[in-house]
Amino acid sequence: xxxxxxxxxxxxxxxxxxxxxCEREGDxxxxxxxxxxQAAAVLARRDRPDxxxxxxxxPVLDGIxxxxxxxxxxxLQPAPRILIxxxxxxxxxxxxxxxxxxxxxxxxxxxxPELRDAVRTVVRGDSLLSPGATRALVEAFVANPPHRPDxxxxxVLTDREREILGHVGRGLTNLDIGRLLFLSPxxxxxxxxxxxxxxxxxxxxxxxxxxxxxxxxxxxxxG
Numbered sequence: 001x002x003x004x005x006x007x008x009x010x011x012x013x014x015x016x017x018x019x020x021x022c023e024r025e026g027d028x029x030x031x032x033x034x035x036x037x038q039a040a041a042v043l044a045r046r047d048r049p050d051x052x053x054x055x056x057x058x059p060v061l062d063g064i065x066x067x068x069x070x071x072x073x074x075x076l077q078p079a080p081r082i083l084i085x086x087x088x089x090x091x092x093x094x095x096x097x098x099x100x101x102x103x104x105x106x107x108x109x110x111x112x113p114e115l116r117d118a119v120r121t122v123v124r125g126d127s128l129l130s131p132g133a134t135r136a137l138v139e140a141f142v143a144n145p146p147h148r149p150d151x152x153x154x155x156v157l158t159d160r161e162r163e164i165l166g167h168v169g170r171g172l173t174n175l176d177i178g179r180l181l182f183l184s185p186x187x188x189x190x191x192x193x194x195x196x197x198x199x200x201x202x203x204x205x206x207x208x209x210x211x212x213x214x215x216x217x218x219x220x221x222x223g
Contacts, residue, residue: 037066169211
């Protein structure tokens with residue numbers, strides 16, 4: 001299977017480097033490049049990429065707005081996976097992008113093998129979550145929420161699903177959760193998938209956000 005990628009970054013030099021990194025091993029091909037978010041939305045429709053590497057700060061339409069537009073487009077189903085490119089891990093805009101439906105994020109100093117692995121990871125339907133970085137990011141911008149946590153949305157979950165959601169929010173992998181709860185990774189994955197379906201979450205990244213925004217996990221909780 002060849003993975004089709006769209007690059008969205010306003011710096012041509014960055015796009016050139018990312019393209020070279022992506023295509024080095026042959027299973028990933030860059031099908032389009034965009035210098036702004038609006039162009040990315042148009043090209044996503046035209047070229048139907050599997051993955052979009054999306055910069056945040058771009059002219060015309062920023063990466064967050066472009067992410068929202070692309071993922072809401074009824075013509076793009078199944079929707080492409082979106083990986084946010086950022087200079088700093090703890091960036092408020094990255095958190096907003098995760099809320100908008102991005103599957104994870106990478107810093108622009110990412111090593112080529114890590115970049116390719118990230119693209120392959122999200123194509124498989126998994127989220128790209130560096131537990132430490134994602135946790136720090138989410139904690140930084142949920143520590144003082146603008147409203148009281150609404151836990152009623154968790155009522156649709158079983159007790160086991162809620163328990164596992166809490167561990168997902170703390171950055172644990174399915175293997176970690178399985179060891180902790182004496183469950184197989186496959187069983188944990190089933191519970192995670194059911195939680196995503198019930199909460200209308202696109203992927204694991206959004207489950208992390210839900211876990212914090214509902215107060216199920218609080219900043220400073222042990223991992």
